[in-house]
Amino acid sequence: MSLEVSICDSCEEVLAPPRLKCPECRKEMRIEEVDGAGVIITHTTVHIVPEGFQAPIMVGLVKLDAGGQVLARSDIELETGMRVDVEGLEDGTHRILKMDRVSGS
């Protein structure tokens, strides 16, 4: 799977989802499609959700192999340190999938 990120070459910063300007130096960011492979660094299952959502919601924070971190929804049980694959969705959110391939391929 893959997703879009933005990169600031001066700050060596990678952000997902992509944005136009770097939050630290205001330089224009370069947008790139990168591989979704990464590792879970923390996660939660939300039981009390805001109006308009259905509980439970599972989310994880993924450190991407390509650099940067992305917060994404998950349908699979998560564990810290677990290798996962992240897919960027049309609506700008992200989804965590099982890693069922050799990372980076």
Next chain:
Amino acid sequence: MPTGYLAGVGHTPFGRSELDLVALLEDAALLALEDSDVPKVDAIIVGSQTSDELAEVANLGTRLADILGLSGVASWRVENSSGSGSALLEAATLAVRSGAYSNVLAVGGEKMTDKPTPVTAKVLGRVLADTEIALGLTMPSLGAMVARMYMERYGLSRETLAMVPVKAHANGARNHLAHFQKPVDVDKVLSSPMVADPLRVFDCAPISDGAAAVVVTSRRTDVEIAGVGHGTDRIALADRRGDGLRATQLAAAIAYKEAGVTPAGVDFAELHDAFSILEIIDSEDVGLFPRGEGWKALEAGTTSRDGELPINVSGGLKSRGHPVGATGLAQVAEVVWQLRGQAEGRQLDDVHVGLTQNIGGFGSNNLVTIMRRV
């Protein structure tokens, strides 16, 4: 540099209130004015995170001037989400230090219990990044992710984390203004319903109504506003780097420098424990303990009311309650009462320097204030 002093503080009871937001703000303001010997204030600053949505009322500046019989006086609103209270103190201090005003009334409050929890959760969550809102995340969900990260990285157990609310409730039981005034034990915390795994209801600050106020003056009183620091961080949790909350670390560095104090010179602190884990992280971010060791101080009793460095003797956000726009000023009121020797039922011995730390957003816009008895 010219400095600012605290002339008076006011604090309504926190919890579920029959009063509307403006009445709460009025009560806190009158208490602060009564507590001070300032004959007339020359400016009013009002704060609320989200009065327009939760209390359905706007133009708070004018309303307050009008209702307090201070019509004609400059009056404006400051908003920095749950950090509004400290931002009010900051604005009042800067207004006095600049010489533009001599006596400033700062009032913050929130009326949160009118709406059902899912609506309040949605409204409070508007401070989050768009990407987080789109996923259906709430303030407690981010608290939960930060909690898990800290626990796994530094070996904090779920049982020890529960000692934060247990301590908060023990302290709040001595505060007649607190939302919750009943001690609880670790079992009670760990058997409360799950909000966002691993955080349960008793790891979260409640939804409260209330207001707090201060009068800041250029004239010397017995409590000096020695240092005020303010910092920000990137809004999305995923975009942040480094350990702890950078916004607090930046704010603390400024406040210590202004006050000419080091963390070793702080006698007690009121920290933003909106979620149990935050008290531990905050205590490290303001430099009271090394990174990863705040929980050891908690476990050892160092931060208990009879410990070496009491944290949240008021009951903190957890037990005192968290009417978001009021919290920062409620923290200041506690510090002033402690420094003056007026903290009835919970007075600490021999305290000279107190610190408050107040979070806006989910840790993205934070303030640290240092006050000194003079």
